[in-house]
């Protein structure tokens with residue numbers, strides 16, 4: 001008796017074809033590695049997209065381990081929060097692997113101010129405390145939720161987002177990025193503390209306030 005084999009219909013083949021053939025930016029934020037590892041030589045004079053690899057003969061097991069996220073960041077600052085980055089600059093073993101992490105500590109009431117990561121989507125988990133987590137879409141819709149320990153969130157690549165500690169004690173989150181160096185555009189600094197500064201007449205028009213207000217905000221971030 002002949003058994004009928006159901007052949008996948010053309011759309012299936014087309015989807016498979018597209019998944020295999022589309023260039024890597026559709027699958028990951030950073031380019032794919034071309035070798036097992038490429039521990040960054042952060043001091044190399046050569047400049048490439050990423051960092052050149054240090055010679056394999058000089059690579060040690062320690063290049064693949066990092067204890068920086070074990071340490072609590074000091075939250076005694078204007079925002080009451082502290083980001084400890086485990087990106088390629090802090091952890092050179094991440095070079096070419098397309099991933100990195102952050103630890104964020106929050107004092108009670110502390111805020112990780114509105115910011116975006118131009119090169120990565122972010123996934124985070126609350127380790128301790130209670131955080132209000134939110135991001136705003138390009139259609140200016142705010143998605144937000146209060147999360148507790150063990151709960152996760154995702155921030156789509158490039159979108160502006162924030163966290164605020166809404167619990168009674170300290171809070172800690174760990175976040176992961178699909179880039180070795182996601183970058184951070186921190187809006188208060190980007191808009192009011194750039195070097196050289198954005199002209200006041202740009203900011204007064206953009207925010208529909210007078211120059212006093214702009215100078216007042218700028219003064220808060222003057223170094």
Ligand SMILES: *[C@@H]1O[C@H](CO)[C@@H](O)[C@H](O)[C@H]1NC(C)=O
Nearest residue numbers: 072073074075076077082083
């Ligand atoms: C974050 O914490 C580290 C470690 O305590 C400290 O060196 C750094 O100055 C802090 N950063 C800010 C912005 O407070």
Ligand SMILES: *[C@@H]1O[C@H](CO)[C@@H](O)[C@H](O)[C@H]1NC(C)=O
Nearest residue numbers: 072073074075076077078082
């Ligand atoms: C945290 O930073 C503040 C302000 O810079 C400083 O006074 C304090 O000693 C620091 N705390 C620790 C534990 O390092």
